[in-house]
Amino acid sequence: MEEKVLIFGHKNPDTDSICSSIVREILDKKNGWNNTIATRLGKINKETQYVLDYLQIPAPKLIEKVEENQEVILIDHNEFNQSVEGIENAKILLVVDHHRIANFTTKEPLYYTAKPYGCTSTILYEEFKNSGHKIEKKEAILMASSIISDTLLLKSPTTTKHDIQALEELEKIARIDIKEYGLEMLKAGTNLDDFSEEELISLDAKTLQKENAKFVIAQVNTVSIEEVLKRQESIEKAISKKIQEEKLDVFVFAITDILNSNSEIIVLGDKKESIEKAFGKKLENNRMFLEGVVSRKKQLLPVIDKNI
């Protein structure tokens, strides 16, 4: 492995992190850069598994940490606390991302491509176009899956015209009904029955470290918030344990209804009043309903970050 350049998305990988890593490797090969390899920092979620099964391709290799000076490419993230163990001493050659930049530093100049789009794959789609390489059906479905996942079929407020245009063109190349495929994919991702509460709260969790506060915003997608709330008591136990173990000031667990575009959040921790302040609403039974809220990046994180 050591001589390969490792490509990976963030911890608790979502569909964009996995599919964009695979696409990046394909694009690198087309550009004649043959020693890069897609890897991953965690378990494949059910939504992503649906994509891999659909395309009959294997999951990228799991990695747990990197050695000093390991050459790496970061996809769909830049913050070190969302990245692999050892990232501080790795050699970051390239970042492709659509998030804010924070907790990120390098010793050397590097390639960094960020665009404020809804999805990393939309940036890769534009790189394909600029490079003049033809997009094959497989790549088209991989990138389309990322866009569908990150934008909830273009319904999330993070959606930009670039994502819409990319998905339109990718649908033509893929020659499948993207809406039908996308709904199946999203539904596959919302089957939460097999997960323990510990797993539920860490499936897609982002830890954020501020000067005077450490907090987590975790999110699950569902087609029925009610269904998930049946497990509220056990979920709260798991969250409380996590808060203690990681010395968190607050833990926000967002249950997002992807069909109706709303979220219910469960909030625990010493600083839970700051969440009430953030959204101008009282928690009842540790819960709060947020109408129209589906995006952690755009609707939860900035509001919480400002008030904590």
Add this chain to the structure above:
Amino acid sequence: MEEKVLIFGHKNPDTDSICSSIVREILDKKNGWNNTIATRLGKINKETQYVLDYLQIPAPKLIEKVEENQEVILIDHNEFNQSVEGIENAKILLVVDHHRIANFTTKEPLYYTAKPYGCTSTILYEEFKNSGHKIEKKEAILMASSIISDTLLLKSPTTTKHDIQALEELEKIARIDIKEYGLEMLKAGTNLDDFSEEELISLDAKTLQKENAKFVIAQVNTVSIEEVLKRQESIEKAISKKIQEEKLDVFVFAITDILNSNSEIIVLGDKKESIEKAFGKKLENNRMFLEGVVSRKKQLLPVIDKNI
């Protein structure tokens, strides 16, 4: 001014910071983005003045600080301590840079284009190519001047094949003898007679803040190191004053012979032994000759940073 998006390079602007800012504004206009404007964070140096006079274009407007939420575009830098006062609360829309990323953070996603090239203008040259816009003679000379300045006519070890290729093609568009023009431009920049010692040590100075050390690496280019060293005593006085005022641990003043590609450094400050350690050489009379060293970014900064 307020409704304009301000484009600027780093403090103590060099030719790349000024010319790339002007080129960025031109490129924005060609892309239909009409409300961006090139500005600058400091005095125009003599080398850059040579370029502006040659092209008969005025210097960008000087700005001292920015208001909260001012929209800005950072050129040729990203570290906040090299940027404008108030940058922490500005809204950074875009960065185009060729340096390492450090001391940089945003609240929102943004456009960020970094490439490990010798010069920011080489990145802009590639953006011109990708966008399909024609490069006019004026833009060609502006970008060529940046490349000549940052790479010392392609002789600096920071030079990449991308810079070489860009300069070659820009020479064709500019229809001037680039070597002749470049030597005149570099020589214009090395006339240091008019500068006080205080000015000399801050003409092109970068402040770096580490957890346990704050240091400055300043650089002047010359065609005669001897000539500059005649003023060593007064230069040291100016440096000592600076160290006191800014509570610096070490100040490195590099006098770089651009014709023969060597540097003499003058070093003062409590941590000056760490500079001796860094280069495995003793200071004599506070000085050290560094053969083949011309690049702060590639040959001074990383070595010093590792040993301080």
